[in-house]
Amino acid sequence: MSESNSPADGIRTGALLGFDAVDSEITFKSSDGRLFKLHKKHLEVGAGGFPPSEFSQEPDEVVPLPESSETLEVLFQYLYPARHPLLLKLEDAISFGVLASVAEAAEKYQVYMAMDVYMKAMGAKLHDHPCEILIYAEKHGYTTLLDQAAILLLDAPFKETMGKLPIHLSIPWAMYHAAWTQFQIAICHNRFRQQTYQNQNDNQILMELTSKVSLVAAGRVNFSKIWWDTGMKQRADAIGTFSHFI
Structure with a gap:
């Protein structure tokens, strides 16, 4: 049948x-x-x-x-x-x-x-509704889903996101967003030791990283494409995930 x-x-x-x-x-x-x-x-x-x-x-x-x-x-x-x-x-x-x-x-x-x-x-x-899913995940303790949603939400307009979040998440979100935005700016002023991969353009990688905050935040999970300056890598690791700000 x-x-x-x-x-x-x-x-x-x-x-x-x-x-x-x-x-x-x-x-x-x-x-x-x-x-x-x-x-x-x-x-x-x-x-x-x-x-x-x-x-x-x-x-x-x-x-x-x-x-x-x-x-x-x-x-x-x-x-x-x-x-x-x-x-x-x-x-x-x-x-x-x-x-x-x-x-x-x-x-x-x-x-x-x-x-x-x-x-x-x-x-x-997740990719279509990061804010709604972040709120749901935080409310019910789904930490992994919460942090995944937070990374995607970094690219949304800050004011719009703040208007949707419950009050208890407003300050943590402002701190998290500011930390990654400042780190993104720092990338533009920092020199990298780059690891060249076959058929892969390092300049393109850097351009992509500086185009969206979410790519910078997600990049801390996997630094395999670029040898980061030690201080920058430590700074990225220190920011951590959104759940650490709550």
């Missing part, structure tokens, strides 16, 4: 579940009014943020949630022993807004099967 190539097939398996079982014990209501009827046993096993003991067992009890039905439909699939949405299909089938919303909800409600999947799905969108 061949698999369907439709991205929706990997996302809307919840429609097959229905979330309307007559023997369900808990009913959730999305922000746009859709009802989701779930079984307590799946909440107990699959999530840490939905303590079943805190919910009334009254059959007519409805628990309102702030998330949309589109978000909850995807999220709740990870509570049931069924085939879950595929990571590659996630990137194609839903917008970044929904992806980010599900990722946030997975962390909020501790839906274990979804947390890692959506962290990786967010990482796949």
